[in-house]
Amino acid sequence: MPRVAPSVPALVGIGLAGGFFGALFGVGGGIVVVPLLILLAGFRVKTATATSLAIIGFTAIFGVLAFSVLGHVYWGDAALVGLPALGGTLAGTWAHRRMSSRMLTFLFAGFLILVAVRLVLE
Amino acid sequence: MTTVLLAVALGFAAGVLSGTFGVGGGILFVPTLTLVVGLSQLGAQATSLAAMIPVVALGAWRQHREGVVDWRAATIAGLASGAGVAGGALLADALGDATLRRLFAGLLVVTAAHLAWSEARSPRA
Numbered sequence A: 001m002p003r004v005a006p007s008v009p010a011l012v013g014i015g016l017a018g019g020f021f022g023a024l025f026g027v028g029g030g031i032v033v034v035p036l037l038i039l040l041a042g043f044r045v046k047t048a049t050a051t052s053l054a055i056i057g058f059t060a061i062f063g064v065l066a067f068s069v070l071g072h073v074y075w076g077d078a079a080l081v082g083l084p085a086l087g088g089t090l091a092g093t094w095a096h097r098r099m100s101s102r103m104l105t106f107l108f109a110g111f112l113i114l115v116a117v118r119l120v121l122e
Numbered sequence B: 001m002t003t004v005l006l007a008v009a010l011g012f013a014a015g016v017l018s019g020t021f022g023v024g025g026g027i028l029f030v031p032t033l034t035l036v037v038g039l040s041q042l043g044a045q046a047t048s049l050a051a052m053i054p055v056v057a058l059g060a061w062r063q064h065r066e067g068v069v070d071w072r073a074a075t076i077a078g079l080a081s082g083a084g085v086a087g088g089a090l091l092a093d094a095l096g097d098a099t100l101r102r103l104f105a106g107l108l109v110v111t112a113a114h115l116a117w118s119e120a121r122s123p124r125a
Helices: A008-025 A030-041 A045-070 A075-096 A102-121 B002-021 B026-036 B041-065 B071-095 B097-121
Strands: none
Touching: A008 A030, A008 A045, A008 B026, A008 B041, A008 B071, A008 B097, A030 A045, A030 B071, A045 B041, A045 B071, A075 B002, A075 B026, A075 B041, A102 B026, A102 B097, B002 B026, B002 B041, B026 B041, B026 B097, B041 B071, B041 B097, B071 B097
């Protein structure tokens, strides 16, 4: 917990930015919210990461509501990737305690670049 | 059948990566839903947000048990995110699929660079 409670305007700004980014890209917005909580609200990394998960929960629910109005949410496909991801989250936490992630991080980064190239060429 | 198995495997991988690197599952959900399942970019982004809900709920609950979630901050920022979401969703809807796809490709490159940079900077384990 931060020593001084973060100001409401800072939190509102962080929420607005995270929500906008999360909906625009469909990713939830952690990549924006975590650094903003550290820089603007004075959070430590661990608290920022944990609190961003709770914020992303709100963002994802609002996002589903917004896109349901626009008519684009495919629930069957959401379950198809979302439910296996639950198992993966548990496995990932387990693996994280047991191995160095340096090589994995660089492999993952390389993989993301490949996917980016594929998306642009599609 | 192959599509289903690949989608399940990549969904599992998205969960592993979010548990390992702390990046949200969305960065893998979205390309899985476009390239493997065949959704439009906009449909994939909307569906990714739905797929994320159980993963994020589990993550938030585990962090809550460790007592590291600041719920006051999360509630204020989370409720405010609703207005940001409305703007982001309307913009995504207006941009068109080709533009949205290129923007997402850009996000993947930035995320890859960010991951590699943080890892290179951190002290060797």
